[in-house]
Amino acid sequence: MEGSIIDILIFAPLAPILGVMLFWFIQLLFIESEKYLLSKIRPKHEPLCRFTNFLGILFQTISHALGYTVTKSGISDFYISVEYGKVAPKKEKKGAFEWISNAFLFIGPFFIPAFLLLLCLFLLINFDFASTSQTLELKYTFGGQITAFGIGLYSFTKNFFELLFTLDLLHPGHLGFLLLLIFLGMGIRPSYIGEKKIEKVDMLYELKNVWNLIKNKPSYFIILFLIAYIVFYLSIFFNQNWYVTLFTIFGWLSIISIISIIITNLILYLVKTTDDIPRFWKVVPFVILPVSYILLRLLFLYYPVDFTTTISLIIMILLTVIVTYILLYTKTNKFKFKLGIKLLKKKIKDDTDERG
Amino acid sequence: MREDELLNNEKVEKVLSPHPLSFMGYQSLCIFLIILGTVIGWLVNFSDMKELFENYLVSITVWGLVLLIVGVIASLITIRWRIFFLYLFIFLGGFGIILWQGWQDIVGVVLPFYTVSVSIIGFLIVELFRRSHKYIITNQRISFKGGVLTKRERTLRYDKISDINAKQGILGQIFSFGTIIPISQSGFGLGSDSAQAAGGVMLGEKKVKLLGIFGGGKEVQTPRARSYYELHGVHPYKEIKKLVEEMVQGSVITPYQQEQVAFQKEQVDIQKQMRDLLKLQAEGKDEDGEDKDEK
Numbered sequence: 001m002e003g004s005i006i007d008i009l010i011f012a013p014l015a016p017i018l019g020v021m022l023f024w025f026i027q028l029l030f031i032e033s034e035k036y037l038l039s040k041i042r043p044k045h046e047p048l049c050r051f052t053n054f055l056g057i058l059f060q061t062i063s064h065a066l067g068y069t070v071t072k073s074g075i076s077d078f079y080i081s082v083e084y085g086k087v088a089p090k091k092e093k094k095g096a097f098e099w100i101s102n103a104f105l106f107i108g109p110f111f112i113p114a115f116l117l118l119l120c121l122f123l124l125i126n127f128d129f130a131s132t133s134q135t136l137e138l139k140y141t142f143g144g145q146i147t148a149f150g151i152g153l154y155s156f157t158k159n160f161f162e163l164l165f166t167l168d169l170l171h172p173g174h175l176g177f178l179l180l181l182i183f184l185g186m187g188i189r190p191s192y193i194g195e196k197k198i199e200k201v202d203m204l205y206e207l208k209n210v211w212n213l214i215k216n217k218p219s220y221f222i223i224l225f226l227i228a229y230i231v232f233y234l235s236i237f238f239n240q241n242w243y244v245t246l247f248t249i250f251g252w253l254s255i256i257s258i259i260s261i262i263i264t265n266l267i268l269y270l271v272k273t274t275d276d277i278p279r280f281w282k283v284v285p286f287v288i289l290p291v292s293y294i295l296l297r298l299l300f301l302y303y304p305v306d307f308t309t310t311i312s313l314i315i316m317i318l319l320t321v322i323v324t325y326i327l328l329y330t331k332t333n334k335f336k337f338k339l340g341i342k343l344l345k346k347k348i349k350d351d352t353d354e355r356g
Numbered sequence: 357m358r359e360d361e362l363l364n365n366e367k368v369e370k371v372l373s374p375h376p377l378s379f380m381g382y383q384s385l386c387i388f389l390i391i392l393g394t395v396i397g398w399l400v401n402f403s404d405m406k407e408l409f410e411n412y413l414v415s416i417t418v419w420g421l422v423l424l425i426v427g428v429i430a431s432l433i434t435i436r437w438r439i440f441f442l443y444l445f446i447f448l449g450g451f452g453i454i455l456w457q458g459w460q461d462i463v464g465v466v467l468p469f470y471t472v473s474v475s476i477i478g479f480l481i482v483e484l485f486r487r488s489h490k491y492i493i494t495n496q497r498i499s500f501k502g503g504v505l506t507k508r509e510r511t512l513r514y515d516k517i518s519d520i521n522a523k524q525g526i527l528g529q530i531f532s533f534g535t536i537i538p539i540s541q542s543g544f545g546l547g548s549d550s551a552q553a554a555g556g557v558m559l560g561e562k563k564v565k566l567l568g569i570f571g572g573g574k575e576v577q578t579p580r581a582r583s584y585y586e587l588h589g590v591h592p593y594k595e596i597k598k599l600v601e602e603m604v605q606g607s608v609i610t611p612y613q614q615e616q617v618a619f620q621k622e623q624v625d626i627q628k629q630m631r632d633l634l635k636l637q638a639e640g641k642d643e644d645g646e647d648k649d650e651k
Contacts, residue, residue, distance in 0.1 A: 047531045050529065050531075054526060082526070
């Protein structure tokens with residue numbers, strides 16, 4: 001076995017934990033960007049914001065209820081609305097059970113939607129999970145563990161992107177998966193975006209919650225770490241890849257969440273951009289999306305080429321971007337830079353002089 | 357509301373109609389048909405399983421079974437068998453058209469086209485029904501109007517409203533619409549949910565038989581009215597609810613006001629008595645009406 005004893009016994013188990021934390025932090029950053037976009041479009045798209053609020057609250061409430069179920073506290077009250085969700089336990093349990101319930105409440109909303117998507121990948125779509133398993137020799141050092149974790153994530157991300165770029169939107173299963181990806185992307189945020197700016201609408205609030213969870217009961221947190229270390233030592237003992245695999249799954253969940261939030265953000269950005277376009281023209285980019293895709297697929301049905309689904313997807317996205325740009329250029333004052341304005345002013349002046 | 361329909365001193369506060377998404381119950385039946393049409397079209401024409409659907413009877417059976425099973429489930433959930441019969445009618449219609457026109461060879465095109473067409477017609481009918489509704493809130497009453505062919509109308513004065521029931525589903529919360537049911541003193545606006553249970557037992561074989569049936573029922577009164585007798589899916593919900601509540605409150609006399617009215621009535625009675633006395637005095641009579649001079 002390579003590596004020093006200290007590296008193997010103390011630092012190596014930390015590697016996947018740090019990896020998961022890093023990806024979770026990136027996820028939080030993307031969630032922040034989504035919240036920013038939502039708060040920007042809220043005045044004009046109140047129902048959309050309420051819908052995303054509902055999704056967020058739904059996952060939060062489900063996580064909370066799951067926490068009470070796992071700890072056998074029972075559920076006496078379950079209430080969800082667009083603005084507020086509440087779950088009350090039948091029995092108030094203290095100590096470790098309370099801590100676990102709270103952990104579910106604070107961390108669950110970040111991972112449960114992604115877990116549902118992972119299940120969809122597994123059950124509905126023929127996703128290539130087999131090739132995501134690492135092929136390199138496993139080393140029980142910090143470097144070895146982080147490499148194994150990284151390879152696991154890399155191969156999953158590669159396969160996931162391959163799947164996304166080969167999605168056949170005329171296949172009900174693939175279309176359903178994409179819609180689910182977008183909907184769940186809107187819900188991967190436990191905060192509520194309301195009429196007034198409140199403290200809850202920021203990333204620090206969520207980090208503070210998690211920090212309080214650790215600070216209030218450090219002993220439970222230490223126990224969790226000890227369990228992680230024990231699992232790692234058992235992995236070494238049996239020379240099995242359990243430890244990294246477990247954390248790699250959490251990494252996958254983060255990756256799914258991040259990609260899902262990115263796609264949702266793109267759509268929200270399109271919504272925000274088209275808001276500037278006047279009247280019915282603002283609908284045109286949203287019509288271009290399905291119409292161009294269907295026309296392209298029909299075209300490729302009669303003139304078959306390789307990678308039809310990928311080409312159709314890319315052209316669809318490009319067409320939408322170009323059409324939106326043209327509309328913004330022709331129907332609004334956007335992209336009319338200094339030179340253009342100068343020319344316009346000169347033209348107006350010339351016209352006035354001519355009349356004068 | 358037309359000018360001539362207004363009462364004396366009546367002023368229209370709001371004219372409302374249901375939100376486009378407030379009939380989602382009916383619309384979801386049409387959405388399901390679109391999904392079914394799309395999926396069956398994909399299964400028969402493009403999927404890996406399309407060989408299975410080469411025989412037109414298989415396609416029709418799968419399509420019909422899914423349609424009827426969903427119809428039964430929806431009917432059981434909503435306790436409305438008309439959904440099942442509607443889907444049965446669609447199934448028979450589709451099957452009949454295919455046989456009548458001899459379109460067995462192009463079932464893969466006909467079935468999706470027929471299903472989606474029926475759903476579009478359904479959407480149009482629902483929209484027509486929605487647009488037939490009109491609710492007029494005036495300062496004296498609420499007028500409910502609705503119905504595509506048969507026009508129904510209900511007028512409710514605020515002082516006759518004994519209770520207000522309001523509900524808002526998830527879609528309503530998102531798009532800020534909701535339903536307000538004003539319950540009149542006569543109980544108009546109330547429905548009942550009933551649950552019944554029955555059990556039977558039969559004992560004995562061949563000759564001796566004993567049959568017993570036990571049953572029971574339970575009924576719960578619940579606010580329920582037809583969409584043309586309630587403020588169905590009105591937008592903006594909170595504002596309308598507040599307006600109706602204020603109107604009802606405005607027509608109800610509070611205990612303090614009741615006290616004031618009783619006091620004023622007492623005052624009027626006293627003044628009337630005084631007036632009568634003064635009148636008698638002026639005529640030169642005592643309280644019994646006899647002339648003072650005669651005495």
